[in-house]
Amino acid sequence: MEISTRLLFLILLLLIFLHERKVSSEGDHGVLVLDYYKETCPLAEEIVRRIVKHAVLKDPRMAASLLRLHFHDCFVMGCDASLLLDSYGDIVSEKQAGPNVNSLRGFEVIDEIKYVLEDACPYTVSCADILAIAARDAVVLRGGPSWKVLLGRRDSLEASLEGANKYIPSPNSSLESLIANFKQQGLDIGDLVALSGSHTIGKARCLSFRQRIYDVTMEEFQNDKYKRYTTFRRILKTICPKSGRDNELVPLDYTTPTRFDNNYYINILQGRGLLQSDNVLVIEDHLGEIEQQVWAYASDQELFFHSFVNSIVKMGNINVLTGHEGQIRKNCRFLNL
Secondary structure, three states, rough: OHHHHHHHHHHHHHHOOOOOOOHHHHHOOOOOOOOOOOOOOOOHHHHHHHHHHHHHHHHHOHHHHHHHHHHHHHHOOOOOOHHHOOOOOOOOOHOOOOOOOOOOOOOHHHHHHHHHHHHOOOOOOOHHHHHHHHHHHHHOOOOOOOOOOOOEEEOOOOOOHHHHHOOOOOOOOOOOHHHHHHHHHHOOEEEHHHHHHHHHOEEHHHHHHHHHHHHHHHHOOHHHHHHHHHHHHHHHHHOOOOOOOOOOEEEEOOOOOOOOHHHHHHHOOOOOOOHHHHHHHHHHOOOOHHHHHHHHHHOOOHHHHHHHHHHHHHHOOOOOOOOOOOOOEEEEOOOOO
C-alpha cells in the first residue's frame, strides 16, 4: 500500500513537471533571446559587424541607411524582413511603396552579409536578424550606444505594399498622426521621441522637406523658435527650390551630420529640424510634455542613448516570427524554392 502511494505520488509529480514544461514552452513562443546563434553560427555577429564596418567606412551615410531599413521593416507586419523581398510571382515588393521607392538604400550590404553567412552557416541566420544586428552596428560605428541584440527572428513568406504605404511615417506627418502610427505598432509617445533621435545621422531628399520650408502654417509662423531661425529656412530654399532638384540631399542634422549624438534635439528646440515630422514634436506639443522630453535629451546625451536603446529593442520585437513560423531565406530578396 505504501509503495503504491509513493508510485502515485511520483507519477503525479511527473505529470505536473511535464505540464509546466509544456506551459513554459508555449510561453516562450515568439520570444527572442541573446546568443541565439552561439552554437549554430558563433561568428554570425562578427561577420555582420565586419561587413557593416567596411560599408560605413566606404560611405558614412550607409550607417543611417542600414538603421532606416530596420525601422521600415518593423513598421510593416513586424520585424520579419518582408521589406527585403523583391517582386516575384504573387509578391509585390514593399520597396515600391511611396515611403521607400527611390529612397531606401543599403540592400546590397544586406546581400553581401547574407552571402557570407550562407557560406559559413547555411540556412541558419535569418534576414530579419541581419537587419537588427546591422542597425546596432551602424549606430555604434557613428559614435552611438551599443546594445545586446535579441535574436531568433524568422523571415516572412509575404510582403505588404499596402502596409508599407499605410504604416511608415511620412516626413510631413503631424504630431497626432505620428502618435497614432507608433501606437499602431505598440510603441508609445516616449518611444516616438527617442526613436526620432535616429535622425541625428543621415540625409533627406529635397522632396522630403520642401513642404517644411514653403508651406508654413499659421501655428508655425507664430512659434518664436520658427521665426527666430528664418536664416536656416533661407539656406534650405537655396538648396531646394519650389520645383526641381527633388533628389538633392541635405543632412538631417546640420551640426554633426555623421555622428550619432543628441544634437538632433538641440536642433528642433531651435527650429532647425529638417523634416516637418521633426519640428512637430515641439511646435504641435500644446501640453509641453513632449518638449520636456526633448529638453531632457538635448541636455543629457547619456539619457537619450539609454532611452534610444530601450525603444529600439522594443521596436525590434514587433510581431516577430519565431519557431516554425516563416523560414530562413537563403537569399533575402526571394523566398526559398
